Amino acid sequence: MIYAPAHIKTIKPYIPGKPIGELEREMGIAGAVKLASNENPIGPSPLAIKALKGALRDINRYPDGSCYYLRNTLAQRLGVQPEDIIFGNGSNEIIELAVRTFLGSGDEAIMAEPSFVVYSMIVQAAGGKNIIVPLKECRHDLDAMASHTTEKTKIIFIANPNNPTGTINTKSEMDAFMQRVPDGVLVVIDEAYYEYVTSSEYADSMKYFREGRDILILRTFSKIYGLAGLRIGYGITKASIITEMNKVRQPFNVNSIAQKAAFASLSDERHLARVKKINEQGKKYLYKKLKAMRLDYVPTETNFIYVILKEGNARQLYEGLLRHGVIVRPMGQQEIRITIGLPEENKKFIEALKKVNSE
Numbered sequence: 001m002i003y004a005p006a007h008i009k010t011i012k013p014y015i016p017g018k019p020i021g022e023l024e025r026e027m028g029i030a031g032a033v034k035l036a037s038n039e040n041p042i043g044p045s046p047l048a049i050k051a052l053k054g055a056l057r058d059i060n061r062y063p064d065g066s067c068y069y070l071r072n073t074l075a076q077r078l079g080v081q082p083e084d085i086i087f088g089n090g091s092n093e094i095i096e097l098a099v100r101t102f103l104g105s106g107d108e109a110i111m112a113e114p115s116f117v118v119y120s121m122i123v124q125a126a127g128g129k130n131i132i133v134p135l136k137e138c139r140h141d142l143d144a145m146a147s148h149t150t151e152k153t154k155i156i157f158i159a160n161p162n163n164p165t166g167t168i169n170t171k172s173e174m175d176a177f178m179q180r181v182p183d184g185v186l187v188v189i190d191e192a193y194y195e196y197v198t199s200s201e202y203a204d205s206m207k208y209f210r211e212g213r214d215i216l217i218l219r220t221f222s223k224i225y226g227l228a229g230l231r232i233g234y235g236i237t238k239a240s241i242i243t244e245m246n247k248v249r250q251p252f253n254v255n256s257i258a259q260k261a262a263f264a265s266l267s268d269e270r271h272l273a274r275v276k277k278i279n280e281q282g283k284k285y286l287y288k289k290l291k292a293m294r295l296d297y298v299p300t301e302t303n304f305i306y307v308i309l310k311e312g313n314a315r316q317l318y319e320g321l322l323r324h325g326v327i328v329r330p331m332g333q334q335e336i337r338i339t340i341g342l343p344e345e346n347k348k349f350i351e352a353l354k355k356v357n358s359e
Ligand SMILES: Cc1ncc(COP(=O)(O)O)c(C=O)c1O
Pocket: 037, 038, 089, 090, 091, 092, 093, 116, 159, 162, 163, 190, 192, 219, 220, 221, 222, 228, 231, 232, 233
């Protein structure tokens, strides 16, 4: 019998949402909608689909381990050197690479709660210690996070915007925080929802990169680009940091189809603008309906909305919505997170919500 060590045994596993087909079968319903994983409901750019179909012919070959074409195009667009970018099998993999590279057993990582659950799982798997700092009014409490640094702190995670609350930290908050970060600490600024942000107060993390600070900015093709199923994301950081991370990276970590589809997506600004516009319209619709139902929500800078229940419990609401063919994500006792969907999906969610409330 083989046993996992205690730090692995005690990891709370990530529970993926139910597949739509399975829900429909269980409930004996059709036309269920999934508003649970912050995916882009419109889908990828048609240019990406065309490119990936073309890429199928070459899947007998290993992918380009350097992501050469994507790297060079992205570097030009971001105004950085190609060596300042690292690609991953989703930005999730880059989180893992950062932890495996810079955090040793017993070292500490600081993160907020609730925030993206993957940070703490990966730190724990690496034998590190999670230092959890609660959100303040649904936003990262950067002052408190800076105050928790010790000589053991190796990484600080900031999701900006945050998942699940959809909130941002502002320029001035981030500026003040960056001044306080001690030498030897890597600040990971996770910007998975960066392209959805509309606030003029949003912190420009590239400024900290240009100042030569030890930061790793994470972006992804999973969200606004609609390529979640292909798994591709990237990090922007100093070349010297990437040199170390490359030592633990698998040589062919990003598949060839993802590279081609991501490359093609970059040239379709119109598709991106359309996705953003539909998201904004969905957001307005949901705000209006939630307000009319007297439900509290947190204004979002992303493609999902965090709803805080005044009464009842999130699990019950989640199960009630499931019975009406809508999959959302229960987050805590009183909170649910809803991905903004297509207009008809948002409408179905609101109708299901009304039915559950009247049951
Ligand atoms: C804050 C945050 N970071 C990272 C990710 C992971 O994205 P990827 O699909 O690129 O691994 C997600 C996905 O839900 C997220 O919400």
